[in-house]
Amino acid sequence: MKLPKRVPQHISETASFKLFSSKIPDNWIIRDITERDYGIDCYLELVNEDNELTGELALIQLKSRQSIPWTADDYYTLTGVDIATSNYWYKFAVPVFIFLADIDNKELYFISVDYHIKRNFSVFVEQRTFNYKFKKTNRFEGKDGVFSFKFIFYYEYYRQQFENELLFFLSNLQHFHDFQNEHYNQDFHLGIEDEDLIYFEAMHRNFKFLCTYLNIDNPIPKLSELKRRSREKFKEGYHYDLYEHDLTEWVGEFQKLTSEITKKLKQFLQGELHYWLIVNPTVFNYVSNIRED
Structure with missing residues (x-):
């Protein structure tokens, strides 16, 4: 059968x-x-x-x-x-x-x-x-x-988010530099105004994501932790979410991370050389020519 x-x-x-x-x-x-x-x-x-x-x-x-x-x-x-x-x-x-x-x-x-x-x-x-x-x-x-x-x-x-954050980082490099220098060694008791605070939060988010994605150690605390510490330091007459003391404390780390992120981005894009040369050569050339310091 x-x-x-x-x-x-x-x-x-x-x-x-x-x-x-x-x-x-x-x-x-x-x-x-x-x-x-x-x-x-x-x-x-x-x-x-x-x-x-x-x-x-x-x-x-x-x-x-x-x-x-x-x-x-x-x-x-x-x-x-x-x-x-x-x-x-x-x-x-x-x-x-x-x-x-x-x-x-x-x-x-x-x-x-x-x-x-x-x-x-x-x-x-x-x-x-x-x-x-x-x-x-x-x-x-x-x-x-x-x-x-x-x-x-x-x-x-998280690849698409990475490409978005990459563009944000590159388009703000000079602004990051200026902002970090502006808020270095200011009067510790001065409050951060809303406009600067919004920019700081965007910079903080951008660095946090890129450090995680590129496997870079990031010593800067979460934003909620920074605000908690600020409340404890300035609990009497507390009127701002953050003070110049909070930014000055971490400006040096942001500057180090800027250099480290730049270095890792060069390596990352080199690993996908032909993809970037075909899809977005402007980004590849821009990253390749950034000074890491």
Whole structure:
């Protein structure tokens, strides 16, 4: 009696999905989709350590190999992805990841589509073929694997905000310099007027975000903490949210951070050289010519 048989592709798809499901944290959510023919197999929703649903989503494409043939340099190149699929992934407003399952060894590896495209942009814009080069170090296993994935996820999740904050930083560099000098060694008891306070809050927010995104240590306290300290210092006759004492105390750190952010931005844009030269050469040239001091 002849009976239906499962095709090898379907067996591999099931095996890779089971492996993927077994590796992600138990409190994360896999959201299935009904249409899988367009390069997305499922949504992955990250849940924080307090088991709160964050609304932070990644789109996942699952690929599998019975056994991954790593090169001597611990790389594996995934070929055969249609350029239209890469274009589709690139247009999503949320991060897209490819997870590659090694069925025999029960191991899982990942790559960020957007990250890889921006660092190989000259090949991508040719719109012929585009391959994905997996690193063996990008193994999704245990706490280290989760940490690595989350690091790259947030890197992509906040990418548009980064580009906005980058432009704000560059367009305000001279203003930052003038503002910091203006509020250095002023009379400690003078209150910060609303106009300057609004500008300071914008500068503080900008530096805080860029330091976090570029992995720079930032010793400057949160704005709410600065205001709390100010209330304690000037509790008698307290009329302002901040005083010159508060700005003078941190002007030196802001100046150091300006230099450090500039240095990191040069490195960052150099890593995406062709992306910036094609998409926004003005920004690339401007950053390249900034003096770090």
